[in-house]
Amino acid sequence: MFAQVVLFDGFDPLDVIGPYEVLTAGGIRTELVAVEGPREVPAGLNLLSLKATARLDPNADLIVVPGAAALADDETIALLSKAAAALAPALTHPNTIATVCGGSLLLAMAGLITGRNATTNHLGLHMLESMGVNAVRARIVDDGDLVSAAGVSSGIDLGLYLVEREIGAQQALQLETLFAHERRGTAWRAA
Numbered sequence: 001m002f003a004q005v006v007l008f009d010g011f012d013p014l015d016v017i018g019p020y021e022v023l024t025a026g027g028i029r030t031e032l033v034a035v036e037g038p039r040e041v042p043a044g045l046n047l048l049s050l051k052a053t054a055r056l057d058p059n060a061d062l063i064v065v066p067g068a069a070a071l072a073d074d075e076t077i078a079l080l081s082k083a084a085a086a087l088a089p090a091l092t093h094p095n096t097i098a099t100v101c102g103g104s105l106l107l108a109m110a111g112l113i114t115g116r117n118a119t120t121n122h123l124g125l126h127m128l129e130s131m132g133v134n135a136v137r138a139r140i141v142d143d144g145d146l147v148s149a150a151g152v153s154s155g156i157d158l159g160l161y162l163v164e165r166e167i168g169a170q171q172a173l174q175l176e177t178l179f180a181h182e183r184r185g186t187a188w189r190a191a
Helices: 013-025 073-090 103-109 122-130 152-166 169-179
Strands: 002-006 029-034 039-042 049-052 062-065 096-100 140-142 146-149 187-189
Touching: 002 013, 013 029, 013 062, 013 096, 013 152, 013 169, 029 049, 062 103, 062 152, 073 103, 096 103, 096 152, 103 122, 103 146, 140 152, 146 152, 152 169
Parallel strands: 002 029, 002 062, 062 096, 096 146, 140 187
Antiparallel strands: 039 049, 140 146
8 A cells, every 4th residue: 555645835744744654654655745746845834844755646545635734714724725726636536535634624625525524623614514515523534535534633543544444453453552542533434
């Protein structure tokens, strides 16, 4: 399995680092990428920068899309809208897309998850609904080839869930022990 975690200007660092570290530790080849290819990508709030080492490959088995970090709601929406415009053309291939926090809002803004089940930070659930998404109040929502995680702290849980789903429960439990982290909440699955 090959996974890519997408970086864009203004990304939320915790949305990226949690799933990246868990997927990598779980034996899934994972890289940080940007639509434009290798570059230093600044996080939101000028917190830090991470290096995208490759260009986003729309044929990756798993693409993880983070949310944005900003102080004001309108600034967050602006960051997500700009990223949605850049990412949308690359996210139309058949693969699994996972989101953390506002990453599902980004996909909704791009028109990629209309009519689908997804979650986001509890403050953005109404926004998802207004964009035609069935917003589910759960920590993890599994809608087949779309897996979304709620708030910023759920990125580690998302990584563990994806390892369990793709590799197995034993590997996920070993990672929980390694990270001294017990998953929280229920993973909601589409019927």
